[in-house]
Amino acid sequence: xxxxxxxxxxxxxxxxxxxxxxxxxxxxxxxxxxxxxxxxxxxxxxxxxxxxxxxxxxxxxxxxxxxxxxxxxxxxxxxxxxxxxxxxxxxxxxxxxxxxxxxxxxxxxxxxxxxxx
Numbered sequence: 001x002x003x004x005x006x007x008x009x010x011x012x013x014x015x016x017x018x019x020x021x022x023x024x025x026x027x028x029x030x031x032x033x034x035x036x037x038x039x040x041x042x043x044x045x046x047x048x049x050x051x052x053x054x055x056x057x058x059x060x061x062x063x064x065x066x067x068x069x070x071x072x073x074x075x076x077x078x079x080x081x082x083x084x085x086x087x088x089x090x091x092x093x094x095x096x097x098x099x100x101x102x103x104x105x106x107x108x109x110x111x112x113x114x115x116x117x
Contacts, residue, residue, distance in 0.1 A: 004049070004057040008072055013039035014084065015077040022070030031068050042085065049088065057089055058117070063096040075105065079113035092117040 009015060010028050016039035020026035025039070049057060059081060061073035071094075078091040093109030095102040109115040 001055045002053050004052075004054045007057045007059050008062060009059050009078070009081060010072055011037055011040050012045065012081060013041050014081060015073060022065070027068075027070045028072060031064075031070070032072065046088065055088070058092055059089055060092045061094040063094040063099070065096040066098045067096075075109040075113055075115065078115070079109075082114065090116050 010032065017024045018026070020030070049055075059073065059078045061071060061075055061078050063071050063074075065071070073094075075091075075093045075095075078093070082089045082091040091114065093106060093113070093115035095106045095109075099105075
């Protein structure tokens with residue numbers, strides 16, 4: 001089985017939100033230069049996985065609240081994607097350890113959202 005172990009789902013259309021909120025595409029575009037790319041539908045992402053013979057992808061959010069003021073995929077967004085495509089996706093969690101409540105969020109990601117790493 002081929003597993004893609006580190007996928008940041010910034011172009012997954014199901015979680016791309018417009019605007020410059022801390023988890024929105026405007027933020028992702030400004031901080032990661034995503035402006036020249038657009039969100040992709042699940043069908044496109046699945047075809048890419050199939051062409052590369054990837055059976056599972058591990059989605060990794062990135063909490064960069066202290067460094068940049070937002071998230072590149074939240075733990076909740078990852079859980080939503082995994083719930084929608086459990087046969088192809090596994091979800092990891094991310095917390096910014098300098099943010100108040102980080103330990104509680106990490107525990108919630110595992111106990112309530114089903115994070116695997």
